[in-house]
Amino acid sequence: MRGFIQRVLLAGAVASAFAAPARAExxxxxxxxxxxxxxxxxxxxxxxxxxxxxxxxxxxxVAPDRTRTAVAIAANTTDVVTVDGTSYSSKNxxxxxxxxxxxxxxxxxxxxxxxxxxxxxxxxVVDGVTYGTFDTTVPLxxxxxxxxxxxKKSFRLxxxxxxxxxxxxxxxxDPKNTIDAPTNFVDAPKDVK
Numbered sequence: 163m164r165g166f167i168q169r170v171l172l173a174g175a176v177a178s179a180f181a182a183p184a185r186a187e188x189x190x191x192x193x194x195x196x197x198x199x200x201x202x203x204x205x206x207x208x209x210x211x212x213x214x215x216x217x218x219x220x221x222x223x224v225a226p227d228r229t230r231t232a233v234a235i236a237a238n239t240t241d242v243v244t245v246d247g248t249s250y251s252s253k254n255x256x257x258x259x260x261x262x263x264x265x266x267x268x269x270x271x272x273x274x275x276x277x278x279x280x281x282x283x284x285x286x287v288v289d290g291v292t293y294g295t296f297d298t299t300v301p302l303x304x305x306x307x308x309x310x311x312x313x314k315k316s317f318r319l320x321x322x323x324x325x326x327x328x329x330x331x332x333x334x335x336d337p338k339n340t341i342d343a344p345t346n347f348v349d350a351p352k353d354v355k
Contacts, residue, residue: 200275
């Protein structure tokens with residue numbers, strides 16, 4: 163009997179030596195889950211505040227190809243609407259200029275909500291909700307590093323921020339998120355070569 167117990171203990175020790183330790187999520191896994199979650203939404207809104215630069219913006223996305231970005235920098239405003247491969251832009255309340263989107267611009271519209279996961283951090287709990295946390299970089303004049311929180315159940319983004327910039331994601335799949343092409347527009351001037 164003693165030999166049998168030793169063999170069982172030895173077999174258990176050998177098996178545990180080869181068992182992989184429990185593995186936390188890696189950046190690539192979180193990246194794919196966040197990307198899938200953001201691609202599956204019907205719509206969302208992102209507000210960005212950058213007080214040191216007197217910058218604020220509201221970005222609305224409605225799947226599959228409608229966006230609206232309203233930006234205020236100091237006393238200047240810009241409103242850009244994209245619908246079905248066409249851009250409409252207005253500065254400081256002027257009539258919108260209509261222009262076709264380039265393939266690169268169309269790709270950016272389709273990638274709306276995509277955020278690059280660079281470094282993972284421990285989860286945080288805010289108001290009873292557990293959020294995963296990671297760092298990302300975004301181009302705001304220069305590259306800026308933000309720490310993002312995402313809902314651990316839905317993998318949807320909630321907030322990305324640092325000491326200077328705050329981006330808040332909200333109004334997911336809200337039927338009030340609608341974007342229509344402006345009716346007061348002129349064709350953008352063609353480049354003269």
